Amino acid sequence: MTRKNRPNKGLTYAQAGVDIDAGDRTVDRITAHLRRTYGPRVLGRDGAFAGCFRLDYNERLFKRNYKDPVLIACTDGVGTKVLLAVQMGIHDTIGQDCVAMNVNDMIVQGAEPLFFLDYVGVHRVIPEQMEQIVKGVADGCQLAGCALIGGETAEMPDVYKPGDYDLAGFAVGVCELKRVIDGQRVEPGDIIIGLTSSGIHSNGYTLVRAILKHAKLNLDKVYPDLEDTRPLGRVLLEPTRIYARQVVSVLRSYKRKRPIGGMAHITGGGLPGNVNRALHSSVDAKIHKKAWQIPPLFKFLQRQGKVDEQEMFRVFNMGVGYTLIVRPHFTEAIMEKLRKAGEQPFVLGRITRGTGRVVLS
Amino acid sequence: MTRKNRPNKGLTYAQAGVDIDAGDRTVDRITAHLRRTYGPRVLGRDGAFAGCFRLDYNERLFKRNYKDPVLIACTDGVGTKVLLAVQMGIHDTIGQDCVAMNVNDMIVQGAEPLFFLDYVGVHRVIPEQMEQIVKGVADGCQLAGCALIGGETAEMPDVYKPGDYDLAGFAVGVCELKRVIDGQRVEPGDIIIGLTSSGIHSNGYTLVRAILKHAKLNLDKVYPDLEDTRPLGRVLLEPTRIYARQVVSVLRSYKRKRPIGGMAHITGGGLPGNVNRALHSSVDAKIHKKAWQIPPLFKFLQRQGKVDEQEMFRVFNMGVGYTLIVRPHFTEAIMEKLRKAGEQPFVLGRITRGTGRVVLS
Numbered sequence: 001m002t003r004k005n006r007p008n009k010g011l012t013y014a015q016a017g018v019d020i021d022a023g024d025r026t027v028d029r030i031t032a033h034l035r036r037t038y039g040p041r042v043l044g045r046d047g048a049f050a051g052c053f054r055l056d057y058n059e060r061l062f063k064r065n066y067k068d069p070v071l072i073a074c075t076d077g078v079g080t081k082v083l084l085a086v087q088m089g090i091h092d093t094i095g096q097d098c099v100a101m102n103v104n105d106m107i108v109q110g111a112e113p114l115f116f117l118d119y120v121g122v123h124r125v126i127p128e129q130m131e132q133i134v135k136g137v138a139d140g141c142q143l144a145g146c147a148l149i150g151g152e153t154a155e156m157p158d159v160y161k162p163g164d165y166d167l168a169g170f171a172v173g174v175c176e177l178k179r180v181i182d183g184q185r186v187e188p189g190d191i192i193i194g195l196t197s198s199g200i201h202s203n204g205y206t207l208v209r210a211i212l213k214h215a216k217l218n219l220d221k222v223y224p225d226l227e228d229t230r231p232l233g234r235v236l237l238e239p240t241r242i243y244a245r246q247v248v249s250v251l252r253s254y255k256r257k258r259p260i261g262g263m264a265h266i267t268g269g270g271l272p273g274n275v276n277r278a279l280h281s282s283v284d285a286k287i288h289k290k291a292w293q294i295p296p297l298f299k300f301l302q303r304q305g306k307v308d309e310q311e312m313f314r315v316f317n318m319g320v321g322y323t324l325i326v327r328p329h330f331t332e333a334i335m336e337k338l339r340k341a342g343e344q345p346f347v348l349g350r351i352t353r354g355t356g357r358v359v360l361s
Numbered sequence: 362m363t364r365k366n367r368p369n370k371g372l373t374y375a376q377a378g379v380d381i382d383a384g385d386r387t388v389d390r391i392t393a394h395l396r397r398t399y400g401p402r403v404l405g406r407d408g409a410f411a412g413c414f415r416l417d418y419n420e421r422l423f424k425r426n427y428k429d430p431v432l433i434a435c436t437d438g439v440g441t442k443v444l445l446a447v448q449m450g451i452h453d454t455i456g457q458d459c460v461a462m463n464v465n466d467m468i469v470q471g472a473e474p475l476f477f478l479d480y481v482g483v484h485r486v487i488p489e490q491m492e493q494i495v496k497g498v499a500d501g502c503q504l505a506g507c508a509l510i511g512g513e514t515a516e517m518p519d520v521y522k523p524g525d526y527d528l529a530g531f532a533v534g535v536c537e538l539k540r541v542i543d544g545q546r547v548e549p550g551d552i553i554i555g556l557t558s559s560g561i562h563s564n565g566y567t568l569v570r571a572i573l574k575h576a577k578l579n580l581d582k583v584y585p586d587l588e589d590t591r592p593l594g595r596v597l598l599e600p601t602r603i604y605a606r607q608v609v610s611v612l613r614s615y616k617r618k619r620p621i622g623g624m625a626h627i628t629g630g631g632l633p634g635n636v637n638r639a640l641h642s643s644v645d646a647k648i649h650k651k652a653w654q655i656p657p658l659f660k661f662l663q664r665q666g667k668v669d670e671q672e673m674f675r676v677f678n679m680g681v682g683y684t685l686i687v688r689p690h691f692t693e694a695i696m697e698k699l700r701k702a703g704e705q706p707f708v709l710g711r712i713t714r715g716t717g718r719v720v721l722s
Binding site: 011043048049050051052053054055058059062067068069070071072073074075076077079080082083105106108109111114115117118119121149150151152154155156157158159160161164166168170172173175177180182206207209210211214264265277305306307311 | 372404409410411412413414415416419420423428429430431432433434435436437438440441443444466467469470472475476478479480482510511512513515516517518519520521522525527529531533534536538541543567568570571572575625626638666667668
């Protein structure tokens with residue numbers, strides 16, 4: 001049934017603002033992106049109501065790998081980083097941010113990512129734009145080693161402004177019950193390892209945009225203070241790093257020993273508001289601000305917005321995107337494994353007796 | 362650190378429009394709602410980065426119940442039904458809609474719901490409003506028999522208009538591989554059973570709102586044509602029915618036999634756009650429009666909007682929220698089980714040889 005030139009004068013769904021055909025065209029465009037994330041565990045079927053994912057490649061492997069599997073799931077969005085993507089007209093990286101925000105949260109508990117689903121709320125479906133968004137999600141899923149088994153695009157012209165959209169994601173992983181990491185095993189003397197962030201990641205963009213406005217900054221301009229050849233807007237849109245493969249490979253390399261007591265993904269709340277989530281109530285995390293170089297972007301934003309340093313550390317990751325709390329004896333071995341996986345890990349500080357707080361000094 | 366009366370004049374996150382404390386107050390309010398959905402399979406921990414859910418109560422039970430488990434996952438929102446909730450100032454039922462949209466999709470594949478997560482994008486976090494939204498989500502989870510193990514509230518004042526929000530959800534269930542329902546076993550002669558909807562459910566609200574505007578309808582008015590004592594707005598906000606417990610109980614009652622070949626959740630696209638998703642390419646579904654009484658609400662909206670009947674059937678569920686395609690020999694037994702579970706099932710039509718189409722007559 002064509003939806004154009006309809007004979008009667010009654011209301012149709014298309015006139016009311018929802019274009020089902022544009023939705024169908026979008027599905028055609030994004031299917032290839034979904035498929036490149038599929039492994040043999042995905043049970044694919046066109047038109048299915050839900051995505052299906054086998055917990056292991058086959059029954060025999062599954063029984064060998066899991067005695068008491070725990071599913072680990074989280075949901076997160078990319079915050080107002082989408083507004084920057086819209087302003088710059090660059091839509092193919094925000095999907096990686098969305099995957100990163102979820103997958104980095106999930107691996108904190110010791111999980112291996114299995115699959116991902118995305119939700120896009122949008123003013124109007126523009127198939128080309130939607131393809132770019134989903135391409136980024138699929139890129140992120142490939143980086144994280146998980147399958148993109150579903151998603152939803154909701155066209156809501158009266159909720160979202162023209163050109164605007166919101167992007168949220170959902171990730172599921174699995175971990176054997178005995179190996180779930182919950183911070184209870186963190187001990188005084190443990191070492192805190194930090195992994196570098198690629199920039200702002202996906203938290204604090206409402207403050208970033210306030211600073212842009214306050215200091216009348218130009219997204220298209222190259223600022224020498226940034227020590228980057230790209231214009232400010234591009235630097236700010238740099239996608240969030242995904243730590244999944246690196247962290248999972250370290251976890252897998254210790255089959256019996258459990259040298260990692262806790263981990264944290266540094267999101268809204270910064271180091272003080274996230275490393276504490278990896279502690280129990282009788283230890284503190286002592287972090288030395290001089291342990292790493294704060295990237296020029298954060299110093300630039302702090303200066304331009306005259307933002308208090310404490311506020312900077314509470315809102316932004318300040319260059320540290322992920323932390324691992326490890327037994328001192330294993331520190332060098334774990335750092336070497338991380339280096340081999342492409343990271344540049346550094347010692348941020350150590351665990352002391354305390355009350356579950358993060359002490360920055 | 363208090364966020365008020367800060368001494369310096371630099372920008373803070375709160376001034377930029379994000380109130381972290383309101384977020385914290387919201388977490389306090391919603392925790393009780395999450396907890397009432399928990400069963401023994403939820404591994405709860407405050408401040409965790411992700412929700413953790415054991416696949417069975419214990420290792421022994423897990424091995425007895427699953428040989429080759431398949432995870433079944435989906436994501437969906439509630440569309441512009443949120444705008445109606447906002448307009449009416451009623452926020453404690455839209456969460457059930459959100460759970461329903463996801464869980465009803467998932468059970469179509471034969472899954473038992475395990476857990477749910479919600480995502481709320483909002484102009485500004487109002488703890489009382491957020492509690493109402495999450496209360497509805499928790500109600501829906503209890504109806505569906507799944508745990509609400511996580512969620513995200515994203516405050517985005519520059520994306521959402523004051524008072525507005527968007528609500529999406531994500532559900533995961535499990536099904537033994539051999540029992541996944543994919544429509545491949547549907548045969549000519551099979552019977553199509555329909556289950557009643559509670560109203561519009563959560564699709565087509567953009568058209569509903571266009572009709573409201575076109576016909577200058579009043580949400581606060583009781584229209585005799587609706588055959589309902591409640592005002593129009595309340596009738597339109599009636600939450601989506603959740604078919605999970607009923608359908609799962611029927612599926613569980615057939616341990617060896619597999620009398621159900623396909624199922625469909627009737628969402629956007631109506632009967633013709635959803636029952637086809639339960640078919641393979643060599644059968645048709647013949648549905649008789651006279652097999653059930655179209656509820657007064659649909660006739661009222663059709664008349665008020667002068668909407669073509671075909672368009673009505675393509676956009677709305679027309680009173681049928683869920684369908685099951687069953688072997689003829691089992692029809693009466695399955696209908697009796699559904700009746701015992703509180704449903705009023707009816708025969709909608711039957712399967713014939715064909716090309717994967719739905720034929721309404």
